[in-house]
Structures are given as structure tokens and as C-alpha cells.
Amino acid sequence: MKMTLRWFGSGHDSVTLEQIRQIPGVTGVITTLYNKQPGEVWNLPEILELKNEVENAGLKIEGIESVNIHDSIKTGSPEKDKYIENYIITLENLAKADIHLICYNFMPVFDWTRSSLAKKRADGSTVLSYDQDLIDKINPETIFNEINSNSNGFTMPGWEPERLSKIKELFETYKDITSEKLLENLIYFLNKIKDTCKKNNIKMAIHPDDPAWPVFGLPRIINSKENIQKLLDGVNDDFNGLTLCTGSLGSNPENDICDIIKTFGKRIYFAHIRNLIHHSKGKFDEAAHLSSDGSFDMYEIMKTLYETGFSGPVRPDHGRAIWGEVAMPGYGLYDRALGATYLNGLIEAIEKSSKK
Numbered sequence: 001m002k003m004t005l006r007w008f009g010s011g012h013d014s015v016t017l018e019q020i021r022q023i024p025g026v027t028g029v030i031t032t033l034y035n036k037q038p039g040e041v042w043n044l045p046e047i048l049e050l051k052n053e054v055e056n057a058g059l060k061i062e063g064i065e066s067v068n069i070h071d072s073i074k075t076g077s078p079e080k081d082k083y084i085e086n087y088i089i090t091l092e093n094l095a096k097a098d099i100h101l102i103c104y105n106f107m108p109v110f111d112w113t114r115s116s117l118a119k120k121r122a123d124g125s126t127v128l129s130y131d132q133d134l135i136d137k138i139n140p141e142t143i144f145n146e147i148n149s150n151s152n153g154f155t156m157p158g159w160e161p162e163r164l165s166k167i168k169e170l171f172e173t174y175k176d177i178t179s180e181k182l183l184e185n186l187i188y189f190l191n192k193i194k195d196t197c198k199k200n201n202i203k204m205a206i207h208p209d210d211p212a213w214p215v216f217g218l219p220r221i222i223n224s225k226e227n228i229q230k231l232l233d234g235v236n237d238d239f240n241g242l243t244l245c246t247g248s249l250g251s252n253p254e255n256d257i258c259d260i261i262k263t264f265g266k267r268i269y270f271a272h273i274r275n276l277i278h279h280s281k282g283k284f285d286e287a288a289h290l291s292s293d294g295s296f297d298m299y300e301i302m303k304t305l306y307e308t309g310f311s312g313p314v315r316p317d318h319g320r321a322i323w324g325e326v327a328m329p330g331y332g333l334y335d336r337a338l339g340a341t342y343l344n345g346l347i348e349a350i351e352k353s354s355k356k
């Protein structure tokens, strides 16, 4: 496994590449061109500029998170093919820069949803949290404003303010999109990019829906073992794979993460590892990475990944805000560095004990 950290790029992230380089055992980053709108072409010079910046800091780009999908592809509207063409050009340019792993999601309107970005814990740190009862009481515009005004001045991925003005319109475009239709549109997209991905050895690793159930009446299709199976069977080719995100899939305690890893092992290309504390149905707080801090058995998760032969990039996912750090919620340096170190400790122990 290759330990990485998500990095949003200079000017978009409070964390620097120099800091990431000093976390023991972190050898790469997962990054993106954060200014790009969904549907826009990524040109080769701008990709190479990003790559050089990362490599000059002694790190490697292990994958892109995300190349976002334009809403017309998700809704299957007439302009979809134009945006798929753009996506293909972007994939070809990334491959020319020797980047072959793409994390993306297929969630309508919102990439992810939380009811709080800074819930105070007993230890004085703050975390992102989700409470379905709170979400049920607010409308999408309110949550959009709340996310943006509580993000410490950073633009949260998937919550770009320019989307707010279009939110009513966006909901309108999704009103006839059932989960079956959404899956059909995803399969259409994957079939269209298949040849490009195969020719360029690109792995598409879809990110599960977060949380793992429908929010604001919008369909969710990558949220359970059964539904992931439908997608992987729908385009049954190696390029069509999965990002294992323990926090997203695990938001629903009915999802057995280790069983999902065993089932899809060979089609998992990227792993987001974090812990949650479940309170009750539809109610959870994010947590520090350690098993003892949350509801997941992190040792079992890492051991299962190891045993399936997973060799791709792994990254600690959201961390707590600790030690007074001001950063994008979930994406500070300190708790993610602790998370990476803990996960590296688990990996070392698992590797050594499996050789005995």
C-alpha cells in the first residue's frame, strides 16, 4: 500500500507539500486541479505544472481526486456527449502525464452532506457530523450557505459557491431521475470512456455515496454491496473499479466493510480510511482514526485490505480539527498526520505478523 494525503493544491489548501513530505511514510499525494469546473478540459501543460510542483517537493501524484462529472452526464441530458468528449480529452492528458488513477463520484447535486462541520467533542476537538433529524428540518439552500460560511474561508469540495445560484435549477433537472436511471447514465458514461481507459491503463475508482442513503430525495446508487455489484457487473471490465471509503460506506452500519473488501478486492484501486462513531440510525460523528475512538475495527479493515493483496494508494480521510489548527474542515494537517502514522503502524504490524 502507498500512503498518501489528499492535497487541494497551492492556494486552495492550508497544508503545504513540504509539510506532507515530513509525515513519516507518506510518499505521495492525491490531488486535483481545484479550479476546474465539472465538464472543463484539463490541458496537458497545467497537469504537468501540478505534477512538477509535487515532484519538486519529493512526492508523487498517486491519483486524481476528483475529475468531477458534469451534471448533464448524470442526468443524461442531450449535452452529455459533448461533456463526455471533454472528459476523454482530460483522461488522455492525465495519462500523458503518467497519471492513471481517477477517483470520481456520481452523486446528484451534492458530493457529500453533513449537518455540522465543527461539532465539539469532549476532548475539545471538532469534527464533521451528520444528523438526519437536523437535515430533515433544513432546505438545500440553507445547508449550502451553512457549509460555505463554516468552512474557515476555504471552498469545500463539491460545495463551490457558484453552484448555489443554480441549486433550484439543479434539483429541477434531477426530478425525474430515479436510481435506475442514474445507474443507466453512469453505465452509459463508463461504456463511452472504456476504450480510452483501456488504451491508457486508466483505472476509474468510483467514490461511494456519502452518507450511504438518499438525502433531500435525491437518488443514491453507490451505497451498498448489492448496488456496487450492479455497477461493476454493468460494465464488467477492470478499468471500472471502486474507491473503498470506510467512512462513506460505513455511515450505514448495515454495510459490512470487511465483507465489501473481500467481495470486490481486485476491483478496489484506492482506499479512504477513517473512523466514525455511530449514535443511532442516521446519526454519526467523524472520529480520530484509531479503532478505540470510533465504531470501526480499523485493524480488521487494514488486515482485510492487506489480505486481498491491495497495493494501491491509501489515505487517511477526514481528521478532527485539533491543536488550534485552522484548515478546511476535515482536511487539517495534524489529525490526518496522526491518522497516516497510525495506519502505517497497523500496516507494519500486519505485514510482519503475516510473515511469521
Ligand SMILES: [Mn+2]
Pocket (backbone or CB within 6 Å): 207, 245, 246, 247, 248, 272, 317
Ligand atoms: Mn472518502
